[in-house]
Amino acid sequence: MARRQHRLRLASAGHAPPLLRDPAATPQTIALEVEPGPLLGVSLCTEAEYPLTTVALPEGPLLALYTDGLVETPDIDLTDSIAALAHVLTRYGDRPLDDLCDSLLRHAGLQHARTDGIALVLLRSR
Numbered sequence: 549m550a551r552r553q554h555r556l557r558l559a560s561a562g563h564a565p566p567l568l569r570d571p572a573a574t575p576q577t578i579a580l581e582v583e584p585g586p587l588l589g590v591s592l593c594t595e596a597e598y599p600l601t602t603v604a605l606p607e608g609p610l611l612a613l614y615t616d617g618l619v620e621t622p623d624i625d626l627t628d629s630i631a632a633l634a635h636v637l638t639r640y641g642d643r644p645l646d647d648l649c650d651s652l653l654r655h656a657g658l659q660h661a662r663t664d665g666i667a668l669v670l671l672r673s674r
Contacts, residue, residue, distance in 0.1 A: 554605040554673070559598035562587035564619055564626075567634050568603070569610040569641045577634040577641070610641050611671040617664035618656045645670045 558566065558580075565579040585598035612633075619629040636655045640648055649670055656666065 554607070554609075556603045556605055556611070557600050558582060558603070559600050560584050561598060564614060564616050564630060567612040567614075567630075567637055568605075569612070569637050570606040571608045571610065571641065572606065575638050575641060577638040579630055579634060605673065609673050610637070611673075612637055612652070613669040613671070614652075615665065615667040617666040618652070618668060620664060621657065645672060 560582040562584060565582055567577050568580055569575060569577040580601070580603055582601045583599040586596045614633075616626075619633055620626060621629060633652065633655065636652055637648075640651045643651065649668060652668060652670075653666070
């Protein structure tokens with residue numbers, strides 16, 4: 549009998565790195581290293597290439613895909629903003645997805661002026 553492999557294949561179109569939460573005994577969230585591709589709709593080339601990245605998934609992962617509007621704020625380093633978002637995902641990742649989404653959006657800060665829209669997709673595998 550073939551062994552099931554839990555893998556994710558994804559491509560980036562210029563977005564911030566997806567966050568992957570491993571719900572192990574001590575949960576942790578990491579930013580996935582995805583080779584960047586061209587921005588969607590920017591290239592006039594109809595044959596733009598989007599390199600695929602394959603990631604092994606732990607049991608019961610939670611994946612957060614989001615646009616830069618969720619993490620970009622004036623005067624705050626983007627890497628720090630992504631790390632802070634990962635911390636919130638680690639801390640509250642066991643909540644129902646709608647509650648978790650609300651927590652991430654609250655964290656993103658209505659306290660900071662936003663100049664870009666926010667899109668957030670949460671995926672949990674059981």
